[in-house]
Amino acid sequence: MAGExxxxAAGTLDQIFSSASNGLILLALAVVSDAAEFGQLSVVFTVFAAGVGLLRGALGTPLLLVADRGLEYVRTQGRHAVAAALLAGLVVGAAIVAYGLADRDSALWVVGLGVPLLMVQDVIRYVAIAAG
Known part of the structure; x- marks a missing residue:
């Protein structure tokens, strides 16, 4: 019972720190950018956050629900989830890169390059939590 x-508690703390870091990122972006840049960054951040939210619901939550089926099952399902997250991350990242390249003065396309890695990392977090 204490392990559960x-x-x-670890899952709750993880979510709190994840949400707090998102707020800190937006605050840091607001400090170093003008209004137009912040607007563009907010759009990109919103697209990324929506993608992560969808992956958490579609991949992360099901992993947590099968945690009682054993480590090997979680690992197998985790591999499939990581592959799906990589594919989704490539799609969302490509959209952000295209958005950034449309504005020649913007460096937002660089942000899009990191999106697949961040989405995979988020799903791996759920694999780790489900594996205990």
Whole structure:
């Protein structure tokens, strides 16, 4: 029972820190950019956050729900989830790169290059939580 409470507490803390870091990122972006740049960055950040949210619901939550089926099952499902996250990350990243390249003065396309890695990392977090 204590192990289950520890897992629940760790998951809750992970979500709190994840949400807090998103707010800090937006605050940092607001400080170093003008209004137009911040607007563009906000659009990109919103697209990224929506993509991560969809992956958490479609891939992360099901992983947590099968955690009681054993480590090998979680690993197998985790591999499929990571592959799906990489594919989704490439699609979202390509959209952000295209958006950034449309504005020749913008360096937003660089942000799009990191999106697949960040989405995969988020799903791996759920694999780790489900694996205990």
């Amino acid at each position: 409470r520890g897992k629940a």
